[in-house]
Amino acid sequence: MIGAVELGLIYAVMALGVYLTFRILNFPDLTVDGSFTTGAATAAVLITGGTSPALATLAGGVAGLGAGIITGLLHTKGGINPLLAGILTQIGLYSINLRIMGGANVPLLREDTLITPLRENGLLGGAVSIAIFGVLALLIKAALDWFLHTDTGLALQATGDNEAMIRSFGVNTDRTKILGLALSNGLVGLCGAVIAQYQGFADISMGIGLIIAGLASVILGQAVFGSRLILISTLAVVLGSVLYRVTIQIALQAGLDPNDMKLVSAVLVVIALVLPRWGVFRRVGALRSLRRTAATSSSPGGQ
């Protein structure tokens, strides 16, 4: 169970990225499944090549950033529907990820990674590791909070809220969208890099279905902890990620097959999106507005 909390705190970084696109930018970005693996693959290959783990992790984040920029360019300059732009990048990244890794996976078991000091001192799966991962997740949350309240951050928020309005105040929304997608996938790539080191390998299939895990974390967190302010929303996303991993862990301990977990996650998200439509949880505003994104995103341009 402690392992689930740990995982939840690491995956919270990815969930914050998903929050940035889905909730702030109103852009259902499916690049995540690919950019997560890109971050992991980049970091793993660099570490086995002798680069310092910290630098390699950072490089994983930068690789994710690049993936986000490509989706952004496809949508803004290419005029491609947001969902399709994300899927195109994701599919393209599958081949790129295989090229980066030179195969379907890269083992890291004998390498020095960021996790090695924790593992060697027997600190994994305890209060110390939870504290460390918790502080790191909250630091990234705080940085995101700060950024969203700067002039650039406000412009980014408004891009997802009322695009015509923010353009009438002199903001190039193509640029804010690309920036948002880049930051989001940067966080996702960073998370992939850490996960690869945590589990001891990078694998071509590690990102599959991850967007649903991210969405489930955002929905779960905001339904339970609220979303009135950005500060509360981002905290809810971090806690939601932990809640999601713990829920999955409980389901596994109850005897469910690990292979069924993707279906469980998908059903969870569907329920959360459909319930507000049927009038259950009418008061859960977070779900309603998330539903708005998920239900209207098929029309290009968002709002």
Place this chain on the structure above:
Amino acid sequence: MLEITSVGKTFFAGTPNERVALDDITLSLAPGEFTTVIGSNGAGKSTLLNIVAGRLSPDRGTVVVDGDDVTRLPDHRRARHVGRVFQDPLAGTAPDMTIEENLAIAYARGKSRGLRLGVTRAKREFFRQELASLELGLEKRLKMKVGLLSGGQRQALSLLMATFSEPKILLLDEHTAALDPQRAELITRLTAEAVERHHLTTLMVTHNMEQALRVGTRLIMMHEGRVVVDIAGERKQRATVQDLLRAFEQVKGAELDDRTLLQ
């Protein structure tokens, strides 16, 4: 301040649906001039505003703002000089953001947006003073989400956001049309006050002839993509709705005569 020269715009050119929105518009606005624009549906009023705002680009002609040719600049780059209030009270503000955040976005018009905090203590004090001038009590609700305000309050806020950063040109696109009479009256009054206070060069489209005569310093009537009436100063002050209707009938009548002659 605003020079529109020989601007023409045709929609769906070369198709059976071809429609000439602007025929040949030449219009010059002096600094601080407050011009109201009237005309029937399809006269080209909104097209004219969209071309000045940069949402549409003209087929021919030029738009010059304060000596700079902006004809080919996209809307977001023209926004530095051009403020705008839309007909839809929901269009000019971001509903999920707070009143002070909306104002901070407007405050940064024409400045480069960096990584400084959008709402600072000094700015908040300034916003409070500006909001107080609306006399709607919004200065006490800086942290309220704009989506919770009524249509009239949102339009008043949109007006403030469009004007307090002092754009060179202010465009008002039937901005009182979607409000109830009482709210429309309030917005009209606030508009006149803001234009006066900031000395804004203004182009206001309206359907309401009485309003068009009452506010502003100049009035133009458009018909089928052309300016058919252009009055200012004392002549405008003396004009009545009846005069405008008569002028409109004359224009339509003349057109009818042309057509009969051609047949």
